[in-house]
Amino acid sequence: MPTIMYSYSTTYHSNNMAKVAVVTGSSSGIGYETSLLLARNQFTTYATMRNLNKSEGLREIAAKEKIPLKVAQLDVNNDSSVDNAVDSIIKENGKINLLVNNAGYDLFGSLEEASIEEIREQFETNFFGVVRTTKAVVPTMRKQGSGTIVNISSVGGRLGLTPFGTAYHASKFAIEGLTESQRHELADFNINIILVEPGAIRSNFVDNIKTVKGFDSNKSPYAKTVQQMFQGLESFFASSSQPVDVAQVILIAVNSPSPELRYPVGKDAESIFKARTELSDRDLEKWVRESYMEKKGFVR
Numbered sequence: 001m002p003t004i005m006y007s008y009s010t011t012y013h014s015n016n017m018a019k020v021a022v023v024t025g026s027s028s029g030i031g032y033e034t035s036l037l038l039a040r041n042q043f044t045t046y047a048t049m050r051n052l053n054k055s056e057g058l059r060e061i062a063a064k065e066k067i068p069l070k071v072a073q074l075d076v077n078n079d080s081s082v083d084n085a086v087d088s089i090i091k092e093n094g095k096i097n098l099l100v101n102n103a104g105y106d107l108f109g110s111l112e113e114a115s116i117e118e119i120r121e122q123f124e125t126n127f128f129g130v131v132r133t134t135k136a137v138v139p140t141m142r143k144q145g146s147g148t149i150v151n152i153s154s155v156g157g158r159l160g161l162t163p164f165g166t167a168y169h170a171s172k173f174a175i176e177g178l179t180e181s182q183r184h185e186l187a188d189f190n191i192n193i194i195l196v197e198p199g200a201i202r203s204n205f206v207d208n209i210k211t212v213k214g215f216d217s218n219k220s221p222y223a224k225t226v227q228q229m230f231q232g233l234e235s236f237f238a239s240s241s242q243p244v245d246v247a248q249v250i251l252i253a254v255n256s257p258s259p260e261l262r263y264p265v266g267k268d269a270e271s272i273f274k275a276r277t278e279l280s281d282r283d284l285e286k287w288v289r290e291s292y293m294e295k296k297g298f299v300r
């Protein structure tokens with residue numbers, strides 16, 4: 001794993017000018033900032049989103065700065081939306097060089113109280129959404145003999161950090177396994193597949209959390225643990241990073257001639273992965289519980 005101290009000089013790479021990038025979930029947060037940063041670095045960037053009504057801000061910046069950013073409709077849950085978007089980007093450009101699988105959300109509530117349908121929906125976006133877009137672009141990248149796929153995982157993709165996010169953690173663990181395995185499949189075709197693992201990021205992520213239907217944090221049998229977790233969330237986000245910090249790491253990764261498998265982002269991610277490596281499972285579990293329930297935070 002690389003050290004977390006990335007060089008943030010976003011060097012101008014003139015060879016990006018000929019490259020075509022597709023970013024999912026660009027209406028806010030990490031996807032928004034990544035689309036802008038890629039376009040500002042001369043990638044012809046398709047900032048995709050499921051609801052184009054949210055594209056005005058990006059369109060205005062692109063027009064003002066005269067950067068090569070276009071918006072396109074793409075709902076990662078929907079086969080034909082993914083196929084239509086990818087087909088028309090390929091028709092327009094003849095290629096796709098970079099895919100950033102970013103779209104995702106968090107389902108909040110106890111596993112016991114979540115319906116199978118809600119858990120399936122979580123996987124539909126966070127896991128099958130990645131599968132859908134990846135399957136759509138790989139044939140083109142394979143024929144080109146090059147390409148890069150960035151999968152936005154999470155620190156929660158390598159450690160079950162918080163309770164009431166079981167399906168979220170499971171979906172991100174699934175992305176980690178998919179990426180590790182597919183990296184071997186794609187190696188012979190000169191296609192890089194990379195994991196970016198953010199810690200806490202101040203995006204719209206918390207506002208976009210979906211709560212399990214009927215999950216009442218006061219009346220749930222899990223109320224005591226929920227309250228402890230809410231109190232700990234402050235320390236969880238105390239050392240948070242900005243979406244643009246993730247975008248900068250993505251740019252560094254995709255400009256690398258030989259990208260690493262994993263790129264953690266944020267001081268909390270650094271502490272979490274250090275603890276993951278150094279502590280026994282029992283001590284790690286204790287550390288995680290102290291970090292959010294006793295409000296000690298993840299950066300020590």
Ligand SMILES: NC(=O)c1ccc[n+]([C@@H]2O[C@H](COP(=O)([O-])OP(=O)(O)OC[C@H]3O[C@@H](n4cnc5c(N)ncnc54)[C@H](OP(=O)(O)O)[C@@H]3O)[C@@H](O)[C@H]2O)c1
Nearest residue numbers: 025027028029030075076102103104154200201203204205
């Ligand atoms: N924020 C964090 O602390 C954090 C930490 C680790 C990892 N991450 C990961 O980072 C990624 C981006 O999250 P964020 O922090 O930038 O949160 P965000 O601001 O809530 O952005 C999430 C994006 O995903 C989009 N999206 C959700 N479902 C979609 C679908 N079916 N099709 C297309 N787009 C869809 C949202 O679109 P709408 O506007 O239409 O809802 C939004 O653009 C996620 O995969 C998340 O799991 C976030």
